[in-house]
Structures are given as structure tokens and as C-alpha cells.
Amino acid sequence: MAAMPAARPVRHILQSAAPIAIAVFVFGVSFGVLAVAARLPGWSVVLMSILVFAGSAQFAALGVVTAGGSVLTAILAGALLNLRYIATGMAVARSLPGGRLRRALLGQIVVDESYALSVAAGEPGRPDRRTLLTVGATLYTVWVLGTLTGTLLGPVLGDPKRLGLDAAFPALFLALLWPMxxxxxxxxxxxxxxxxxxxxxxxxxxxxxxxxxxxxxxxxxx
The missing domain is CATH 1.20.5 (Single alpha-helices involved in coiled-coils or other helix-helix interfaces)
Structure with missing residues (x-):
């Protein structure tokens, strides 16, 4: 009988996720600054990051609102971008512990980056659970903290165009598209x-x- 592979230490997982976490924090700050500049209440922006936790969808929704679109259209744009997570959720379902409700809640922290690292660390067809949950929880935390930081800095920084943050929308989607x-x-x-x-x-x-x-x-x- 083959020996089970040793679980990766959490410290090593966090080290591999650190560069991604830094980038996610910076994007969170950008999102918070831009959302406040669009006259959205700071509390609602942070709540959106807590409940949605999907940078591309949140930036898309914010872009629609900033351009004068309706809330319904913004939700539709974000939802369409998140359709890819249906396949991701099916792929990681067996790696999430607990019953349906617990797996659904844990699925909230499954994003592209945590999925990619868990697949790289796991066996064929089975993402590594510890990597999936550790990276997901880390990125969720820094995304929310980044958003909160952005909402606090927004009134101080003023017009985001002065810092080039208005380029965050096209830069984000180009970065998502190019590797594909x-x-x-x-x-x-x-x-x-x-x-x-x-x-x-x-x-x-x-x-x-x-x-x-x-x-x-x-x-x-x-």
C-alpha cells in the first residue's frame, strides 16, 4: 500500500501565497478608493467584499455603476463573470469538509488563485484541501482589509485619476484575459x-x- 503524501506545513503554504496576497491587498485598496470616489458608502463597499469576494466581478459591477448603469445591470455583469466558479466549485467539492451547508460556506473562499495553488499541490483530480482553505482564507482576509483600507484612504487621496487608479479596470481585465x-x-x-x-x-x-x-x-x- 502506497504511503500517503505528507501534508504541507501551513508556513510553506503561506510563503507560496505571499506574493499573491500582496497583489490582492493592493487591488483591494484600489477597489475601495475607486468605490468611494464613485460616491458609494464605505460600509457598503466593505460589505460587498465580505459577501462577494470576487475582484473581477466587483470591479465589473463598480465599472457599470461608475458609468451610470443601473444596479441590476451591475449585478448581471458581475454574475456573468462569476459563472466560471460553477466549474471550479464542482472540481473542489470533494476537497471541502463537512456537509452541504458547510461546503457551501467554505466555497465562498474558493477563488482562481487558491484553486490554482491547491491543484498544483494536490494529486491528479484532487486539489489539496489544506492549501485550498489556507490560501482561500488568507486571500479573503487581505481582500477585505484592502477594501477597508481603500475606503479609509479614498477621502484623503481625492480624485483617483491623479494616481492612475482609474486604469485599474482595463488593467485588471487585461491581466485576467492575457494568460487565457x-x-x-x-x-x-x-x-x-x-x-x-x-x-x-x-x-x-x-x-x-x-x-x-x-x-x-x-x-x-x-
């Missing part, structure tokens, strides 16, 4: 979504182009 353009099919999905967004932008309310691009991208990726 690894083949012709992925490029076709990206170009299709971009074309739809450009076509809809002059004629539709803010947020609709983003939602339309996401739907077309999902349809092409099927």
Missing part, C-alpha cells in the same frame, strides 16, 4: 466578445456591452 489566450479558440472567443462590446457601446446603457460580451464569449466557448 493560449490557442485559436480562446482568441476567437476574446475577439468575438470585444466586437460585441464595441458594437453595443454607442447605443446601449452602461453595463450592457460588458454583459453582451460575456454572453457571446460563453457561447463561443461552449
Amino acid at each position: 489566450l493560449s490557442g485559436r479558440h480562446a482568441v476567437r472567443c476574446a475577439l468575438g466578445g470585444a466586437a460585441v462590446a464595441l458594437l453595443l457601446a454607442p447605443f446601449t446603457p452602461p453595463g450592457i456591452p460588458l454583459a453582451g460580451a460575456a454572453l457571446v464569449g460563453l457561447w463561443l466557448a461552449r
Whole structure:
């Protein structure tokens, strides 16, 4: 009988997650600053990070609100970006302990980065549970703290354009998109979504182009 692999020490897991945690904290600060600049109440911004914990979805929703879109459109844009977590949740379900309710609550801290590190540390087809939960809890904590810091710094910093933080939206989505353009099919999905967004932008309310691009991208990726 083969010996079970030794569990990774938490200290080693935290060391591997440290660079990601720093980046997540900085993005959290940017999100908080931009949200306060968009005249959203600080408490609601922090609450959003506590309940949602999805940077791309939160930035997308904030972008829609900042551009003058409705709350419903902002929620739709964020929800479409989070559809990918359905597949992620199915992949990690067996690695989460407890019953359905506990697994659902723990699933709140499963994000792209914690999933990627847990897959790298685990066995084929089974992400490492300790890595998944340790990294997820760490990133959740620094994201919320970063958001809180941003909401406190926002009134002091003033206009985020002075610091270039207004570039956070396109920079974030370009950073998310670029590693995925690894083949012709992925490029076709990206170009299709971009074309739809450009076509809809002059004629539709803010947020609709983003939602339309996401739907077309999902349809092409099927």
C-alpha cells in the first residue's frame, strides 16, 4: 500500500501565497478608493467584499455603476463573470469538509488563485484541501482589509485619476484575459466578445456591452 503524501506545513503554504496576497491587498485598496470616489458608502463597499469576494466581478459591477448603469445591470455583469466558479466549485467539492451547508460556506473562499495553488499541490483530480482553505482564507482576509483600507484612504487621496487608479479596470481585465489566450479558440472567443462590446457601446446603457460580451464569449466557448 502506497504511503500517503505528507501534508504541507501551513508556513510553506503561506510563503507560496505571499506574493499573491500582496497583489490582492493592493487591488483591494484600489477597489475601495475607486468605490468611494464613485460616491458609494464605505460600509457598503466593505460589505460587498465580505459577501462577494470576487475582484473581477466587483470591479465589473463598480465599472457599470461608475458609468451610470443601473444596479441590476451591475449585478448581471458581475454574475456573468462569476459563472466560471460553477466549474471550479464542482472540481473542489470533494476537497471541502463537512456537509452541504458547510461546503457551501467554505466555497465562498474558493477563488482562481487558491484553486490554482491547491491543484498544483494536490494529486491528479484532487486539489489539496489544506492549501485550498489556507490560501482561500488568507486571500479573503487581505481582500477585505484592502477594501477597508481603500475606503479609509479614498477621502484623503481625492480624485483617483491623479494616481492612475482609474486604469485599474482595463488593467485588471487585461491581466485576467492575457494568460487565457493560449490557442485559436480562446482568441476567437476574446475577439468575438470585444466586437460585441464595441458594437453595443454607442447605443446601449452602461453595463450592457460588458454583459453582451460575456454572453457571446460563453457561447463561443461552449
